[in-house]
Amino acid sequence: MPRISLEAGKYEHKERYSYIEIKEDGTFIFQKNIATSYRPNGEYEINGKELLLIDNDKQFYKFKIDGENIYFLDSHLETETLTPMTKYTLSKKK
Numbered sequence: 001m002p003r004i005s006l007e008a009g010k011y012e013h014k015e016r017y018s019y020i021e022i023k024e025d026g027t028f029i030f031q032k033n034i035a036t037s038y039r040p041n042g043e044y045e046i047n048g049k050e051l052l053l054i055d056n057d058k059q060f061y062k063f064k065i066d067g068e069n070i071y072f073l074d075s076h077l078e079t080e081t082l083t084p085m086t087k088y089t090l091s092k093k094k
Contacts, residue, residue: 006046011070011088020053020063020070020088028053030061033081063088 008024017034022044030040030053042055051063051070059077063070068090072082 006051006065006070007068007090010091010093012091013086013088016086018088019091030055 006022008022010019010021012019016032019031021029021031023029026043028041028044032038032040040053040055040057040059040061042053045052045054046065049065050073051065053061053063055061059075061075062073064073070088072086072088073084074080075082
């Protein structure tokens, strides 16, 4: 299976005012909702077309990589507020 790469940058979901910042050093920050001050952060892994965010508490968020978009698949939470296939798009803002 060819290795998929993911461009570092801010992936945004406009309607939720939410973003995932992917950094070149292998770390991330995930602003799930503007109404909360908690922002999961930690390290990420890429396995095939899957992006796995693992926060500092060893909780996970799984996404599908598709070009400049990533789609939410699953998380550690029993009552996740994100719906499957929620789309985040790489911001072109500098």
